[in-house]
Amino acid sequence: MPPDIAKPAESGHASIGDVVKIREQTIWQKIVASQPFWVTVALLVLVAFMTMLEPSFGTVDNAANVTRNFAPFGIMALGMTVVIITGGIDLSVGSIMGLVAIVAGLFLTWEYPWYVAFFMGLLAGLACGAVNGFFVAYVGMPSFVVTLGMLSIARSLAVVFSGNQMLYKFGPDAPIVKAIGQAKFPHQVPGDSIPDWIPQFSSHFWVMIVMALVVGYVFNFKAYGRHLMAIGGNENAARLTGVPVDWIKFQAYVFSAFTASIASLLLLGYNGSAINAMGQGYELRVIAATVIGGANLMGGAGTAFGAIVGSAFLEVIRNALLMAGIDSNWQGAFVGAFIILAVLLGMQSGGKSLIAATVERMFPKKHR
């Protein structure tokens, strides 16, 4: 018996929901339709698979290792996500890392206190971001060109400032710098009360988590986040409705440079030395992570969660291939394949991701 006949006819006027066939998406449908969700599923499957296959993968030490390795990329992916949401791109983050490390390293070498060195490094990074932002937002140049130029400029400055030398004689504050980069929490010592299954997460990881929470908060609950999305969706519309488009775009590039600076300072502390080649090629990995995490290069879409998951995914693949004993030269091929795959899965067809659409076709709903 068809269900319609059994149901008593409702009295009163039909609401819009009854008339229009497509109903508003429930939260669950929205999650299932999103790319970060499927990347998270893929990540969990990969982790579970590797844990079963390779005993050394699922260890507490490796968890601490992997999270520390992807944290700098996660931090930068947050900045990149902001830029990509506005419809731009920032190719200069890797070079900015190099410049920040060298500037901070020089001040440490000159025996300034660590906070002065970090501040000067940060300042150098923010200056690069401000130059990017100025030319993109106020002069109206394509972000690709401006940040490509900055990629070259910042790296060159790093080489010049460092005299093409590695900086490692860091003066009296060297232990503090190292402590910042190598700090662990919770810190496991034999015989303490912390359960041994909790990994010793690095300071990099915690900085990333805090920054992700802040960015996620802004994206979801602040008018600022909504304006970012609007700029990416229709810049002209945002301008006409009174959104300060140029100012927000400028800030996006400064924020991206800020994340690169933070990542650079953490790595500087971890390595205990500064080289001008720091971050070389990182921009592509960061962009890859951001895109895998569901940011749309055309602008208007991206999440803080996606940025983190995308970076984690790339690092876990790298780590898994390493542990599985596959020649490290294969990494690029795998990473590339996953970039294409992730975007393919996230492709929207009629408001549903490819996977959601396929699942629905395989298991059609009985009641419409």
Added chain:
Amino acid sequence: MALLDIRNVSKSFGAIQAVNDISFAIERGEVVGLMGDNGAGKSTMVKLIAGNFPPSEGEIAVEGEVCHFHKPIEARAKGIEVVYQDLAIADNLTAAQNVFLGRELKKGPWPFRVLDKQAMIDRAAELFGELKSETRPRDLVRKMSGGQRQAVAIARTRLSKAHMVLMDEPTAAISVRQVAEVLELIRRLKAQGVAVILISHRMPDVFAVCDRIIVMRRGAKVADKTVAQTSPEEITGLITGAIRAA
């Protein structure tokens, strides 16, 4: 007193005289069609009223007060809203988010002043209800029909309780059924006492909703007639120049 009074307004860009000595007045709740061929100066006229730039000569008075607009936001403060041809809505946001874009409702103390999403959704739903439009606040604009998009753009003008709405080619690129929807929206605005200036090339639409039609040719006003006094044939003649003036 007229809601909008255009007094001997001219606008030139360098040597080009885009608008030449135009005067007309618009009352509350009046729907006026602004017609003319491409390059007749319609867009310049709209931009003058919307505050994109001030006139070179003459003055614009809103409710008897002479205004000098330099930015659209200043005109908006005086209750003049524009529905742009491309609607100025962001596809990747929902209907409610678009309605409140740039004017979001917030709650809570600084720095935890967050978006009041529920209030915005409720208010947007209310506005769509007033317009009798089948548009739901949580739907993405990307998935909407042309008529629903127009409703979103028009709802935005209702948010600020505008006295006057300028609509630039609202029926240009949508289906027949959606055109009827948009014309209905214009009638609703009129019923609420809002004056509408409708810029359109589509003669049937203009005759369907307008009280009065102003025709422009080569920067000058060549006719200002009530719909009852004229015919589509006459207006066509006026637009093309076959009829000099009426």
